[in-house]
Amino acid sequence: MTSLKVAVITGASSGIRCHSAIKLSSEGWSLALTARRLAQLEETRSLCANPDACILIAGDITDEAFVKSLFEETMKKFGRLDLLFNMSGNVGLSDKASPIEEMPLEMFTSVVNVNLIASFLCICEAFKIYKQQEPTGGS
Numbered sequence: 001m002t003s004l005k006v007a008v009i010t011g012a013s014s015g016i017r018c019h020s021a022i023k024l025s026s027e028g029w030s031l032a033l034t035a036r037r038l039a040q041l042e043e044t045r046s047l048c049a050n051p052d053a054c055i056l057i058a059g060d061i062t063d064e065a066f067v068k069s070l071f072e073e074t075m076k077k078f079g080r081l082d083l084l085f086n087m088s089g090n091v092g093l094s095d096k097a098s099p100i101e102e103m104p105l106e107m108f109t110s111v112v113n114v115n116l117i118a119s120f121l122c123i124c125e126a127f128k129i130y131k132q133q134e135p136t137g138g139s
Contacts, residue, residue, distance in 0.1 A: 006078040008032045008070065010061055010122060011088035013040030018047070020085055025049045032057060032074040035088070061088055061118040071125040080133050084126040090114035 007024055011017040013035035021031055025048035033041050038058040045054045055077050059066040074081060090111050130136060 004078065004080065005029045005082045006032070006074065006080050007083035007085055008034065008074055008081060008122070008126070009085040009087070010118070011035050012044050013037050017085065017087045018044045020087075021045075021054070022047050022049075024083075025051075025054065029083075030054070030078050032070065032077070034059065034061065034070055036060060061122060062113040064121055067118070067121040067125055070122075071129060075129060081126060081129045084122060086119050086122050086126075088114055088118055 005024075005028065007029050009017050009021050009024075009031060012021050012031075012033035017035075021033055021044050025031060028050075030053040031048070032055050033044055034057045035041050036058060038056065041056045041058055045051045045056060048054050055073065057070050057073055059070065061067055061070070071081070
């Protein structure tokens, strides 16, 4: 069994996801960091204990082809996956809070796509990897 620990962190450009990347890196994990904004991902990587053990893959996790490429690139670089930190999220907030009955359908659809569909897509790809590696499953 390898001692290499590999995590994919979605939404890694800010918040708890960024802090989780920093913490996991300090504990020796190799990371595949993804979010829409490359500049913010680069900032997250610069805060990690071992930036060379972090790959950045910017893109839209609501896009099934992108999600497949995210996990393919992770496997190409690290050869395994131990943790999916699947935390991208969208609460549909704009500059000012407004009652739910005033939320446009387009905004609600975006919330569902990021919070539900994208999470599903990432889980499917992670489970494919977990079932093929030894030991099976994430660590």
